[in-house]
Amino acid sequence: AGTPTSVLLESNDHYGNVVTKGGAELEGTLVSVDGKSLHTCNIDDHNDGTYTLYYEAEKMGDYFLAVRMEGQHIHESPFLVFIDHTDSDPQHCIADGRHDSGDGLKSCVVGVETGFVLVCADRFGNKCSVGGDEISAELRGAKNVTVEVLDHQDGHYTLSYTAIWAGLYKLHVLLGDDDVYGSPFAIVAETAGIHPPSCYVHGTGIYACEAGVEAQFHVQTKDKFDNVRPEEDELEVKISGPEKVAILRRYLGDGQYDFFWTANTAGQYEVDIQNKGVSLATAPYSANVGPGKVFPINCVAEGSGIKEGVAGETQVFSIQSKDMYGNKRTTGGDRFVISISGPSSCEAKIRDKDDGSYACTWSAMIKGTYWIQISLNGDDISGSPYFCEIFPADVDVANCTAEGMGLLAIKTGQLSRFTIHSVDRFGNHLDKGGDPWEVKIDGMEVIDDAEVHDERDGTYTVTYKSDMKGNLQVMIGIRGRDLPDCPFDVISDVKLRRKEALKRLEEKRSLKAKKGRKKQVEVEESSSGSSGEEEEEGNAPGPSRGQKVV
Template sequence: MGNRCTSGSAAVACFAGSKEKKVDTVVVDNNDGTYLLRMRSKYSGTFDVHVAIDGLDVIGSPIPMRLLSQNPDLTQTQLEGEGLQKATAGNSTKFFLGFRDQYGNAADPGSTMVLGMALVRQLEDSTQGKNSSKAEKAAMAERWRQEPPHQYELIADKEFDDKLEVRYTPTLAGNLELYLWILRPENKAMGGAGRELLHSTFFLVQCAAGKAHTGGSSVKGFTRLEVVTDSRGKAPSGSKTATTSATPKRSPARDQKSSYEDSVDVYAGEPILVRPRIRDRLGNPTAAPDGTLSVHLELPDGTKEEMKLVTTIRSGLTNYEIRYEPRRTGKYQMHVNLKDAPIEGSPVRFECIPNYPDVAKSRYILPTDTPALLSHKDYYITVITCDRCGNQLDHGGASVSGRLQSANLPPQQSVMLDCVDLEDGTYQLKINLQSASDLKVIITIDKDRQGEGGGEFPPIPMTFVNLEALNKKAAKQAKQEAMKEQAASEGRFWSMGTSGGDEEITLTPGLPSSLKEVLLPQDDSMGSTTPKSAHDSMENPLSAGDSAGKANAKLKKAGEGIVQGFGSTDGRRGKVSGVAIVSDAATSAAKETATKDVKATEGSASGANTKIKKAGEAVLQGFGSSDSRREKVTAVAIVADAAKEKSSKLKGQASASDVRAADSEKR
């Protein structure tokens, strides 16, 4: 009827499970019409529970029932999935987790037990573990207990109700140790010490880095490589120690601002290294895809230069390096771009400053005094110091000295020169000679750095003269030039001789003896009587008794002799002067012949003029039509001018002779 019973003793029975998974049941009669059903089993899962009275199922029987264990045995925990073996930094991965009790049944740890996980770099990958002792390594093996919990997401597996899906995203790349633990409520106060491993040890996860990312990549300045040079000026391989010297390498003004190490200064000719660190967006080392990493350098003049990247792989990691040796002073900027975008720290800025002075690149400026350097006068030699790259130094402090070297230095003359440091990279050496002298100046820069840029310039020859002697020489030269001009205007020749040890010029009306034999060799065709000397023949080539034809022949021979004396290839100035002299003598002789015996020259000035003209033509023909040396052309002009001048004078003299002859005939 459906009325509730108020007394017990009914035949109530309960059973569940199967032969394979038996469930023990117990029915307790409460003697008030209600019964307590107790069930216990070694197996978990879903079972059909039958409740019957007098062998018949009550309404609603059987009913499904799920049995779960609340006492998981952590050593029996089941773990599987790709996330326990490999992953990629920044990408989500997963694995499956199943709790089991001591019988292997699915177990529910309950809400009071906390699941935790930690990712730690493997000990061999840790720089701290490579050189550690066994005790230190044992301590580091427990470091997972102090690691902060890594975030994860727990999802119930819909397909397998006894498993849980665990999702996590690693942030570290490399070989990682994955630790999973349970923290029970009663152990929370113990912190890391209360953590219980779900597995006997960790899982080794090979986590790859993500893609190269500008946000995670960076470049931190540059590294200087200071190189020591040996006695030959060469750098030993691998040397990184700076040269020591008393000479300041850096200007005091720069040292006041900051130390060299804290500045962006780089000495000219000394290399630097720039190392871009390519990372994924989480900061893990990774490699840049080919062609995505580029570096260019902006030079002080604004031009750009593509830089070469050197790639190396060490311990499985890709490293990048740019080596550069600035040689020109000024400010530089090195731009490092990943996928055409600058990485953090780019551009790298540095300034190239002058290095130690180098005598091979330094220079000097000598005094220039006209016409000569004088004794008893102050002169200055300016030394401009430059480094081995040719950059002029911008500060002083170098050890610059100068000394004199000569076998005839004046008495009491100081050998060492006074030096003034102008503190701008230039130096002045003062030199004052006590008397005239030929000497050499030796200039030294940083003698203590022999073989490293220090040393001596090649000896510098210099000559100093006395002012009085210089003036005397100038006066003498002026006098000689005046006498030369006088000789030219008077149709005479000059020769250099000595008198009292001094050179003097002597003017002579005749032909120099050195040219007589060459220009006018003796020739019987000049006359029936052999002249006493070539000089005599030159002075009087025509005689008063010569007929016009004979006089003309002699003049022609004289011209041919001049030409033969020159030779076809000789054009020295001395012989040119000889041409003028001979032509002068020839015209003078023609003049005498015309005045003494007009009839002998056909009785008129035109006859003498003809003879002179022919003499000039003979000389001209003797030169040859293809020879155009300046000296010989000048000689032709002289002969022509002389002929013209003498012709004019002869005309006047001939006219006078005609008058006198007419008067004589009248008388």
């Protein structure tokens, strides 16, 4: 097509002899079989009986070549001639985007093979019927993508490509070094569907949270090729743990989500983010909800040391720090203050165990009811103040006393009595009985029937009778240990010298009062401990009496 073609004609006479001169009237026409195209041929007369006929056609197809001499068809005229296409022309090569996976000249989905068909034609628009053209293509963008070319050897080609990065591309289709008609084409590579393992989840809300404080985590959805999802997907968040929590969701666009949740109960929670039942990224996650800030009114003290104890013994109790929601705190550092008031001055010691609990100790020498106030930042903890009853220690013979006329002078033949007072080593009068007091009386006579009556209040009444006039010695003790005043010298007479007995009684009472005052001073010094020495050593005043700060 488009190329001049010639035919050599030789003329003969009626008998078949070659004519050697020109001048014959020749004409030639080229007509398409469908009659739509008619071309007149040019003829050169060589004046030797031969002629050259020239014709040219642009449209490919079958033609009739009619050659007439003197108005009549020459031998075998008209001739059937086929006009073939010429070489493919870039501007007449047409790309068709229709493909099983969509229009490959407009858009594609990453990870999915997409293509189009290229039909080659020459410069006259004749479709080529053979292959072998130098066809190439490339998808150019942020990262170029190779395009595969399949030659069907009939003038058309199938081109296919697979993009894995979403975005805008330019598709260049070349014949040789020239772009075919319409090239380059604008291509939009769309992201594939959500791919749960490729999604990204981050934030403290999937690892560590604080009770009562809103926790947050962020989700970025992506496809299999790490492309960000441009639209909202169906996501479901499930959080299970010690309590049921509400979950708030906010979509930010471009496949980004913020999730918020708050738990008031400390413990381990499982956080799972799913798309159609499949967990995203490395979900489910284990989130630890720790206790919040200390809340004094929820803190508690436990142990016998805030209820009752024994004089001289170390009283022990513990403080458990808690947050606003009643969760036990797991770290230390809280500055609790303990103030103890009562019959004697006392100090408490606090040891921070760094796990939210505090070991507390204190001791008192004087029996009675003590007021224990525990506070933090000026606020009392739950149950404060506590009332603790301190009971006397075991009986200490060295501090016990006995009194009564039965230890001074008695009348012969009549029952006499005296009272024993059980006292502990700190001078506390016992409030209960049960002490195994023993009384031994001898002298002018041995009295074996002295009766010791337990009054169940720490006192013991002893009654005995002497039938002989004279002097007696009374020994009082427990398990071989006698009272410090033993032996007691007792006068036994028919006529009791009352004045002498009263005088002896007054002397004993005076002596007892002096010993009591001395003992009280010793107990108070023992109760106050070594706080004075500590002040002196540190050159700075310590905490006020009855308070201990940690």
